[in-house]
Amino acid sequence: MLKIVIFGTGNLAKHLYTAFLKADDVDVVQVIGRNVKELQHFSEYSNISNDFDAITDADVYVIAVKDDAIGEVSKYLSNKKGIVAHTSGAIDMNTLQSVKKGVFYPLQTFTKDKEVDFSNIPICIEADHEKSLNTLKSLAMSISKNVHQIDSEQRKKLHLAAVFVNNFTNCLYSIGEELCLEEGLSFDLLKPLIMETAHKIQTMSPQEAQTGPARRNDIKSMEGHLELLNKKEHITLYKLLSQAIKQAHEKEL
């Protein structure tokens, strides 16, 4: 049985907690956070505390707090024997001020009150010692079948890639919604297309899946589209993304 302590009371902390509760060989002995109200969420099945000097001994300390606070929180764990692992995509493992260091990064977007199935979520692990790595691997495999050993440099690039396919993609969805609303149309009209676009690349390379006027170098259609756009930043984005698609497929034309 792996004993763990979770730090943080946000979305990720809650989702991880729910997943670990269901895992057979994991015992969340404590949850620590500053927000006393949010801590109540964890009180039924675990010890809770807002006192960072009253941390229970554990095999793994999982830090699920904001990036900026990771180093700070790890200071309270500098004398602990267990592995201290943060859960961030962007932060170097060596930010941790502890004896045993690790990373436990679940590559997913977590939404409040929206349940997630962890079993397919990639969990990217890293550790400064083989033994710690094995422990983190066991912990990860207790909630997911999709566990990968990835170093800090790779993880940072992966996190950046995640910003493109998640944050920036969502920004394009927002623009789509805005264009619909301009014509009094419901954004619902675009939802099946959005699902299919995401679904397509599950079995096909995005390079291969690319369609549209830019891929065909259909200048007439692109000019027509640019005339319909009112906002300067939408025009710039349209040109830039079309250019990126054209360049990637130039050899085919």
Place this chain on the structure above:
Amino acid sequence: MLKIVIFGTGNLAKHLYTAFLKADDVDVVQVIGRNVKELQHFSEYSNISNDFDAITDADVYVIAVKDDAIGEVSKYLSNKKGIVAHTSGAIDMNTLQSVKKGVFYPLQTFTKDKEVDFSNIPICIEADHEKSLNTLKSLAMSISKNVHQIDSEQRKKLHLAAVFVNNFTNCLYSIGEELCLEEGLSFDLLKPLIMETAHKIQTMSPQEAQTGPARRNDIKSMEGHLELLNKKEHITLYKLLSQAIKQAHEKEL
């Protein structure tokens, strides 16, 4: 029973054909196209022809050819009594050179050999007469529960919005793949995130669903990301999309 003739032998023609074959009150009496080899696909259940002067009489002529060829194909139907409807998002209905004009635009991306469930695909219809509109509505409802009357101006904007959420989103997936490959990582790592990002906005506005460094105005993270990017166009895109997110959420910060 609605008799229809389909023009074209591409992806959309094939997918529509499969859907219409399953519909109770629709009879695809003929498929017409230039590509004799591709026409064979339709030969088992329908009459096929590559002779545009040998068009069978029908209630609806569905033109599923490239945008540029729509006007040309419609000329062969100028004396027909049936409704001539094109299937394009970008082309004005009045491009059709026929007596009865209409549009039958399924808002979806169609992939070769990948079956689609038409029942939830939005079908946007338009016609120059009430009676034609009702006929197109019946035809659309024979394959989908998601039928909308949309005029040419609205449809053009919708098509443009579709380019943002489909073609441009796919371009971001491609960049994500490129960044993974640079670090020897599999693009598979990003696939669950991509699905969840699309899934999230099915029940939540993209404006509300937005996360990431740009939304939080987390300048340190953004600077870190920019340092990791090598390609000039990726840097420009990163800045532009972050700026768009920041602007949309400025009031919250």
